[in-house]
Structures are given as structure tokens and as C-alpha cells.
Amino acid sequence: MNLLVTGGAGFIGSNYVRLVLKKHPQARISIVDALTYAGNLSTIRDVLASDRVKFFPGHIQDPCVIEGIIKSEQISHIVNFAAESHNDRSLLDSGSFIQTDVYGVHILLEATRKFKLERMLHVSTDEVYGSILEGAFTEQSPIEPNTPYSASKAGGDLQCRAHSISYQTPVVVTRGGNNYGPFQYPEKLIPFFATRLIDGKKVPVYGDGNQVREWVHVMDHCSGIDTVLHAGKVGEVYNIGDSNERRNNEIVKILLEETGRDESLVKSIPDPRKGAHDRRYSMTTEKTQALGWKPEHDFEKYLRDTVKWYKERQDWWRPITEIPAFQDFIKRFYGPTLGSDL
Ligand code: NAD
Numbered sequence: 473m474n475l476l477v478t479g480g481a482g483f484i485g486s487n488y489v490r491l492v493l494k495k496h497p498q499a500r501i502s503i504v505d506a507l508t509y510a511g512n513l514s515t516i517r518d519v520l521a522s523d524r525v526k527f528f529p530g531h532i533q534d535p536c537v538i539e540g541i542i543k544s545e546q547i548s549h550i551v552n553f554a555a556e557s558h559n560d561r562s563l564l565d566s567g568s569f570i571q572t573d574v575y576g577v578h579i580l581l582e583a584t585r586k587f588k589l590e591r592m593l594h595v596s597t598d599e600v601y602g603s604i605l606e607g608a609f610t611e612q613s614p615i616e617p618n619t620p621y622s623a624s625k626a627g628g629d630l631q632c633r634a635h636s637i638s639y640q641t642p643v644v645v646t647r648g649g650n651n652y653g654p655f656q657y658p659e660k661l662i663p664f665f666a667t668r669l670i671d672g673k674k675v676p677v678y679g680d681g682n683q684v685r686e687w688v689h690v691m692d693h694c695s696g697i698d699t700v701l702h703a704g705k706v707g708e709v710y711n712i713g714d715s716n717e718r719r720n721n722e723i724v725k726i727l728l729e730e731t732g733r734d735e736s737l738v739k740s741i742p743d744p745r746k747g748a749h750d751r752r753y754s755m756t757t758e759k760t761q762a763l764g765w766k767p768e769h770d771f772e773k774y775l776r777d778t779v780k781w782y783k784e785r786q787d788w789w790r791p792i793t794e795i796p797a798f799q800d801f802i803k804r805f806y807g808p809t810l811g812s813d814l
Pocket residue numbers: 478479480481482483484485504505506507508509510511512530531532533552553554555556557558571572576595596597598625647648649650651652656657
């Protein structure tokens with residue numbers, strides 16, 4: 473298998489490359505990544521040491537880049553992680569979300585069709601279903617996204633459906649729950665709070681903090697993606713989650729314990745997502761489990777391990793949080809509510 477991993481310098485993509493290197497000794501991997509604010513070569517320093525991995529800087533929406541790699545590396549499979557991935561940023565400015573999460577997926581689908589690749593897997597998200605107060609979404613549930621980010625993901629996801637129906641493009645889609653684990657960019661709830669608590673800074677809980685997310689360890693998500701890539705049926709969608717529902721407040725409690733901090737560092741702020749803040753995510757995953765996959769990471773143990781990782785790998789995240797672009801975003805998004813606690 474000659475695999476093209478897009479967005480491989482980001483959180484989930486980099487962990488997926490690690491999984492493939494271990495699980496498929498014959499696989500050769502090309503990574504294409506635009507190295508946006510969320511992509512860092514420091515995230516993939518270890519995998520770049522392998523002579524089975526090549527890195528190509530570039531945007532997925534650039535057909536010259538994608539077609540050039542497919543030809544030179546004789547690519548047989550694509551797994552697409554490349555995306556603008558943060559809801560809060562999409563509320564500030566959503567243009568780049570449309571470019572990458574919709575148009576970029578279109579370019580990858582067209583290349584898959586033109587070069588008759590064996591398979592493309594598109595990594596989508598549970599957020600395309602919107603919020604559910606009771607019960608759980610199945611792969612047949614309606615697509616009702618509520619933020620510019622989730623709407624852009626839904627756009628890419630539905631392009632995959634249309635391509636498989638219109639052109640029989642061999643594409644499969646996965647919809648994952650909230651991931652946690654090493655190398656997550658420190659703007660998302662768990663790494664943002666862990667890194668701030670390590671530094672003794674206040675953490676901003678949106679609204680009442682009782683929003684529920686379904687958490688899945690990044691390596692369980694990656695093994696699910698790999699299972700669907702090889703065993704999923706073309707044109708089908710597969711949910712990947714761990715039925716592990718937690719309120720944000722429960723997560724914060726564990727983060728405080730693991731960093732040795734107390735409630736005085738928790739600041740409840742008016743919800744900056746306003747109406748767009750999905751209350752609860754929940755999915756059924758029987759369809760994916762029927763392919764032979766199951767999640768294996770105990771949430772509380774691995775959440776604590778993740779915090780330990782952030783304590784130990786300050787060499788990885790400090791250069792990221794110290795650059796002006798990161799601090800500018802924090803000021804712009806949290807300035808009005810965190811004020812002097814920034
Ligand atoms: P991330 O933001 O950490 O990484 C995204 C990567 O894509 C970065 O390396 C970035 O440089 C790269 N990228 C962005 N735009 C690009 C472009 N136009 N061309 C090439 N590369 C580009 O994101 P993540 O959390 O690793 O998420 C990966 C994928 O998984 C996304 O598609 C996301 O929607 C999906 N997903 C994420 C989660 C989660 O909890 N993080 C859950 C379900 C699904």
C-alpha cells in the first residue's frame with residue numbers, strides 16, 4: 473500500500489501515521505500538510521526518521537500538489553485528515569473552513585477518480601449530526617450541523633456520498649467523536665486547560681459546563697479509521713466513538729486533580745459559542761464494531777496519562793503557545809471574557 477495521509481502533521485493524522493508504521497510493515501506513507509497554525513513538523517519528527525515516510529508541504533485544494541504526489545509516489549490509498557478543525561475559530565472567520573473542508577475534499581475525490589486509486593477514506597466528525605439531547609445518532613441520522621466548522625465538514629462528507637453515487641468513486645467516510653491524547657493542539661478543551669493549569673492560569677468554562685461530549689482516545693479513533701479503510705464498504709459511513717459521555721465539568725475536575733490545582737482556577741464565562749454550542753453528542757458504533765474494531769483505552773486512565781504527557785512534553789507545546797499568532801487568537805477570542813485572567 474502506498475498511502476497518502478493528508479493533514480499528517482496535525483493531531484490525529486500524526487498519530488495515524490504512527491499506527492500505520494507499526495501495523496502495516498509494507499506500507500509506504502506520503503504526508504501532505506499545509507503546515508497551517510495547527511500543523512507542526514515537531515509533531516512528526518519521530519516518523520520523519522523512517523525511510524518509509526516522505527513529507528510534502530502543500531494544500532489539499534491544490535490539484536498540482538495532489539496529482540504530483542499521486543504520480544511520483546504511485547499512491548494507491550488516501551486518508552484525509554486535513555481540515556480547519558476548531559469550532560471557535562470558525563465563529564471568528566469561516567472562509568478557510570470552506571476552502572479546505574469542502575473544496576479540498578472535492579480535489580481529493582477528483583484525484584481518486586482520475587487516477588483510479590483503490591480507496592479514499594475521508595475523516596468526518598460526529599458534529600455533522602448536530603446536537604442530541606437523548607438517544608444516539610446512527611449513520612442514518614439526518615445531517616444538521618450548527619457551526620460554520622461542522623457545516624463545512626458536512627459539505628465535504630456529502631461530497632463523498634455524491635461522488636460514490638455519481639461516479640462510483642471508491643470512498644468511505646468515518647464520523648469520529650471528540651478525541652484526546654498526545655500531540656493535540658493546545659486550543660482544544662483538554663490540552664488548552666491542561667497547559668494553562670500546569671502554568672497556574674485560569675481556565676474558561678463556557679456557560680454551565682454541563683455540555684456532554686463523547687470522548688474517544690486518538691489511537692482508538694485511528695485504529696477504527698484503519699479498520700474502515702481496509703474493511704469498510706465503498707460509499708458507506710461509519711461512526712467511531714467510545715460511548716464515553718462526559719460533561720465538561722467532569723473533565724475539568726480530573727484535570728485539576730492531575731495538575732494539583734483547585735477550583736479557584738476555574739472561571740465560568742458567558743458562552744462564546746452562544747446558540748451554536750451543541751449540548752450533547754452521542755453515536756451508536758455497532759456498524760464499525762461489526763468490522764472487527766473496538767475501542768480499548770479506558771477514558772479516565774488515559775485522560776490522566778494525557779495530562780502527564782503534557783507535563784512531560786513542554787518542549788513540544790511551549791514553542792506553540794509562545795508564538796504571537798497563538799497568543800493573538802487567545803486574546804481575540806477570550807479577551808472580552810477572561811480580561812486580566814488571560
Ligand atoms: P488538527 O487541526 O490538529 O490538524 C489538521 C492538520 O491539517 C494540520 O496539520 C494542518 O496543518 C493541516 N491542514 C489544514 N488545512 C490544510 C490544507 N488546506 N491542506 C493540507 N493540510 C492542511 O486537526 P485534528 O484534530 O487532527 O483533526 C483531523 C481531522 O479529524 C479533521 O478532519 C477533523 O475534522 C477530524 N476530527 C477531529 C476530531 C477531534 O476531536 N479532534 C474528532 C472527529 C473528527
